[in-house]
Amino acid sequence: MTARVIDGKQTAADVIETVKAATADLVSGKATVPGIAVVIVGEDPASQVYVRSKGRKAEECGFHSETYTLPDDTSEADLLAKVEELNADSRIHGILVQLPLPGHIDEGKVIQTIAPEKDVDGFHFLNVGKLGTGETADAFIPCTPAGSMVLIRRALETDDFSGLNAVVVGRSNIVGKPMANLLLAANATVTVSHSRTKDLPGLCRTADILIAAVGRPEMIKGDWVKPGACVIDVGINRIDAPEKGEGKTRLVGDVDYAGAAEFAGSITPVPGGVGPMTIAMLMANTLASACRAAGVEPPKY
Numbered sequence: 001m002t003a004r005v006i007d008g009k010q011t012a013a014d015v016i017e018t019v020k021a022a023t024a025d026l027v028s029g030k031a032t033v034p035g036i037a038v039v040i041v042g043e044d045p046a047s048q049v050y051v052r053s054k055g056r057k058a059e060e061c062g063f064h065s066e067t068y069t070l071p072d073d074t075s076e077a078d079l080l081a082k083v084e085e086l087n088a089d090s091r092i093h094g095i096l097v098q099l100p101l102p103g104h105i106d107e108g109k110v111i112q113t114i115a116p117e118k119d120v121d122g123f124h125f126l127n128v129g130k131l132g133t134g135e136t137a138d139a140f141i142p143c144t145p146a147g148s149m150v151l152i153r154r155a156l157e158t159d160d161f162s163g164l165n166a167v168v169v170g171r172s173n174i175v176g177k178p179m180a181n182l183l184l185a186a187n188a189t190v191t192v193s194h195s196r197t198k199d200l201p202g203l204c205r206t207a208d209i210l211i212a213a214v215g216r217p218e219m220i221k222g223d224w225v226k227p228g229a230c231v232i233d234v235g236i237n238r239i240d241a242p243e244k245g246e247g248k249t250r251l252v253g254d255v256d257y258a259g260a261a262e263f264a265g266s267i268t269p270v271p272g273g274v275g276p277m278t279i280a281m282l283m284a285n286t287l288a289s290a291c292r293a294a295g296v297e298p299p300k301y
């Protein structure tokens, strides 16, 4: 079997088109202009790239977008004050504090200070709790698992995973755990595995839906994949690529793509799979926040 490639770039572009259209409706109806604020502390080049691309995408969607670049030695109190100021700003519907933060700042404290109704990353305890209890109608779902769900629903052409076994490899708070909750809410039978799991290959072979969120390059091999499974590779790992020349690198996922594509029914590539969905869902969450503030039903994806 050769797997169907799940095109995350195209799906993300579809999501963005929907966000743009709904934003245009909100703006033309004079309901509101969706607003996002991104706060970054320090000069980490990778974080700067992420923040710039979020700002560009927000503008493409027609949002009001603000970026605050604070110096590396910003105190925790000053950052918390900035978050409070944005909490109180009615033009801002989504607040995103780029992680990681410098070591002298308590990340947890900052995340829990963001108003839950503006927490478009979905990391506030209230949003985590709503997802855990299935109260998802007005919750923010973390963007990477939310985007992965869109890809699975489209690949399987259903939003009801009754009777399907899902195995999530990885139990992080930002990917593995929310992913498991979303799959459970869609009626899948879910197993969460991690670094202490025994016989991971055997467990993965039971999965109709296999999610890899580990951070280990190409760890999941082709013969771990059940024939016909839907494989979602969340991993983004940079490895040396001497074949491209000295000092060159390339991105790979947590799944051995070539091997897994021989067994899977459908599979996400890296890059071009889950990655583009994350930023698209951030825009979708910000739009949803603006819609809720305006009393309008947000679009579904």
Ligand code: NAD
Pocket (backbone or CB within 6 Å): 144, 169, 170, 171, 172, 173, 174, 175, 176, 193, 194, 195, 196, 197, 200, 213, 214, 215, 216, 234, 235, 236, 237, 274, 275, 278
């Ligand atoms: P994390 O380091 O917080 O968690 C990794 C998880 O993998 C842990 O729960 C750990 O128990 C498990 N694990 C580690 N070694 C294992 C092993 N040998 N066998 C089984 N499980 C093992 O990572 P994370 O933040 O969840 O991210 C996971 C991957 O996803 C990374 O490659 C990251 O770059 C990527 N990621 C991608 C996006 C995106 O937008 N596509 C977003 C977030 C994270």
